Amino acid sequence: MQASGRVLVCDSIDQAGIDSMKRAGLNVDYKPEIKADELVKTVRDYDVIVVRSRTKVTKDVVDASNAKIIARVGVGLDNVDTKAAEAKKIRVINAPEAASVAVGELAIGLMISLARSIPRADAEAKKGNWIKKELMGSQLSGKYLGIVGVGNIGRNIGRMAKALRMNLIGYDPYPISKEFVSETGMIVTDLDTLLESADFVTCHVPSTPETKHMFNAGRLAKMKSTAFLINTSRGEIIDENALYEALKSGRLAGAALDVFEVEPPTNKQLISLPNVVCTPHIGAQTKEAQELASTVIAEKIIQILRGVI
Template sequence: MKVLITEKLAESGVELLKEDFDVDVLLDLSDEELLERIGEYDGLIIRSATQVTADVIGRADNMKAIGRAGIGVDNIDIEAASKRGILVANAPESNTIAAAEHTLGLMLAAARHIPAADASLREGKWKRGEFKGVEVAEKTLGLVGLGHVGAIVARGALGMRMKVLAYDPYISDEKIRQMGVHRAESVEEVLENADFISLHVPRTPQTTGMIDSAALGRMKPSAYLINVARGGIVNETDLYNALKEGTIGGAALDVYAEEPNTGSPLFSLPNTVVTPHLGASTVEAQDRAGVTAAEQVAFALRGEVPMHAINAPVPEGEGAEFVGRFSELCESLGKLLYGLSDRPGETLKVEYRGEVAEFDTRLLDVSAQKGLLAPMVHEPLNFVNTPALARERGLKVETSRVPEDGAYTSLVTLRMQTRDGEHAVSGTLIGTGMRPRLIGAMGFTLDITPEKHMLFIRNKDMPGMIGRIGSVLGEAGLNIGNMAVGRDEPNSGAAMAVTVDEEVPDEVLQQLLEIPGFTEARSVTL
């Protein structure tokens, strides 16, 4: 598979991709050139300059994953990518330290007039009296957004003996308390009470222009506004007027509505500190972003789900990595459920028991659907397009949770009602390596490690049945890897799960069914 990189990326990230993929680094492609070339590639890695529009995605016939080396994805048409089953992932934590440090740096620069004092001294002037600043200690820092960057800024501010007032409706009261931060109930509360106000929200239709003349009018006349988040959140015309009229004390800006920007009227004002979008511009952040984006694309191209996927059901919060380990098991169970059913039904029931039931399992729901649908569709399935394809086929998914399971620490069971009755398969992960284990199928307990090629037998519980299977498979040149046997009461029904090195042909299955005592034989490829 081929990966295109259109902007400067850390060499370590490029080398990571080259281990498994053909990589083209084509910098400074025009929009027309990108449209012409994009159809060749399976993966794409960009930064902020490349515009991945609906037109680009429309021509990306082979595209499976887009990686953004950074946090913002507003230069990617996420909706268009999702409709085509293209996974989009970013590197949300790669530049958090850099952006937070730049925020604190701009705050201090504005408070102490550092850029103006530096420029004055370089001109041969010694004007200490003109650059009298203010201390940040005992002042209130207001944060609009308390995500990754905002949280680091809060810790730094607390270390400088500032009070921190934060508005973020998505952060729990417990986390607010643990951080030593005061909760604001609205953006207006932050604007009215803070001495320094720092923005940490994405640019969305709801946040675009949120800091306008009305918002600026709520700020203290001595307050400073800081924006290292996204351009467009602040109405720059309204900010210019407020600064020129002295409605607020000053502003420190790193991002702008249109970039690159060298002619903004804001740059002419003495009470502004401005930088050219340097929030993520550190050696460490650039390296982290490049490597993370490369890792995300590599995961996606291998059929795995990246942990920073934007448009796929990535586990969130505590236990995310633990849940991710069950994805392969759930996909195998979905394939197995299909293989053991004559015709899949309309409702897939997924039951989680034990520890796994305590966490966000949306990824596992999709993994199970992905396995179930794989034999039915003629297009590649991934964690983006699977839910849509399932809905198109009328497949409903119902989940249930049982906090504790007496036999296993965690257990996943898939059930489906078909015309010939209900089918169910169960599995878990075992050992320190958390290896997949099939626990139940065909109505019996069958403890076996799932392999690519498997044979499932239903038979009468009578002497010699295992030997007969061995003889038939041996005569056909099929080597047995492992076997598990399950049964009810002695001399009643029984079942066997057998792993083999190759797929069992239909004629061998028919040969088994011609032997008295064997009632069902199915070959399943996982």
Template structure:
């Protein structure tokens, strides 16, 4: 079997691959068109961050069984297209967490003490001690946005410098944050107004893109500094450059950019901005870990064995046939739980009822966790790191199986305890078609979709029409709608599938118009 590697991979990883496969290293194939022309004879493709694995590349890879990303992020891989073609996508989710956290601290110190600027000045023959006076970290407040695995490691290191650490992450229980010595803030705004330094540790999603814009930067303290080692596009770079140039912010340190390479960014012309070219994972240790982990995942995939780091396990092998059809449903139910929750998750109980309970359902519990955690953590979630991330966030996970199912041949039912109450959802398969059967205690039957909206309200005439009118006025097409109620005139639940995400301002308009007690827009895994 043949393996194509299009970007640098550690020698340790290459050596492992060469034991079993013919390995070609072609660093000239990062362009999608060139890659599509060359991929035909290969069984596996290994990339890092610069190679774009598009649907066209995957279509051209007639022998392709696995695409492996030697690192964490999967922004450059069309996972949905790979899944449709039965191609596994794997990554190395635990390879660079320490490196990313240490690079954050390095940038924090470099920005606070003007190290790069002073270094350049001295190399140019200028001795300018007064010009490059910095600030201490001790006694300052660090605001961490996203208290995942990298964010938690940054917090631990910042505490050792004597900093006060606060964080905003609506999916981390308050008790867990306290155990880390971190004060949890109720909102992003509450964090920004208190912080001397702000460090971002979020994935780039439709919800986080442009999260830090002109308004948010204006809320930051005079002279505060921003650090971003997470993903480009979370910060409005033009607004950040203006806030620094105007003197409102004291500076910034960036390792990631909306477009990479970024070209001539206005940030590059500001002396109090420290930049690095996406070096968060660029350590010998991280690259060795990524290389060896990916080599092992490729070996397993090509041998047709269970691949624990697969992000789309339904495309793989070694899952019981009775269980495999339920993997997508379990993941979507997990995502639905997170989307409907008001507070941070404390526990998730996964119940598998009916004939499915006769099989080993542990992989379904992992699929539930993957769905529940993927929208809220920085790194891609796999079937290996999902239980680790859950444990780190203080989420208790339990599994219940019973061959008795009252209304359905098979049923997957989830009960999640949050800081603000319980969330219950359930679903089944009708043939091979997924159906939701219970949401928030209401029984209904509807097919899950990529974009969904759920709202609860008091049952009365005119609500359905009003919701449809508002969404239509904003160009949002309703695909399906289901309504369930406790009793006539009582509490009711409306579930909609729509063709595009519903913006927050439109949700608020719907809430006010129909006096909804709760409303949620949810994006489910494709």
């Protein structure tokens, strides 16, 4: 059964999803560089708005639209005014399942990079500096990994970390899967206890008013001075100035950040620290994850417009 409707794709997405929508009979306009003012002017002509993280679907955009669906090709929905959409009875969908492996693998890679000073070792070796004696690292095996937010991504990381013989500690305001806890032997506890106990802390929570600066000076002070903090979720959950002070003073051993309060990051003093590893929000930037996210969203759009779901 063919679907009908006009789709505006506002950001760069994998071609597989676009092809799927076209095969289903949808009229797809691909405008990955569309500006906010143009979006407000043209959005009324579309039944579906598809975005990644660049485009902000503000209340102005929602109010100007006649859309049935707003689709985010990714995990979070913090760039979509979901309350405004709900008020207009617009379906808001995303693809949280698509990036869980890619983000999980990056988080593990960042942990190893911190534990073994891989970025520094690479940079110095290329300069001709043989600093072997300065690079005494630590193993992940036997260490305690604190996972803050034990959803799809958090559970994937837990399974990978368990394969590395790490011990798991988990915190989530929502119930954690009993099957996962049984499978991995995860210790479920409160956030403060997790921070006091973990050698590595990895964050996987959405950006909400409740999570903004959840890692503030007080929380960072609870962590071990030998601990490492990894954030591949949303930059707003960490108070970057507090993190800078903790890292500079030695109250925290190191941090790896894939996300920042402002992107590209403007907090140069933080990202310039030698015990900070930075990546430019590449958690979901794998060919496999982008193709899967695009095709998952396309299929959801098609099924909704057909009245199946």
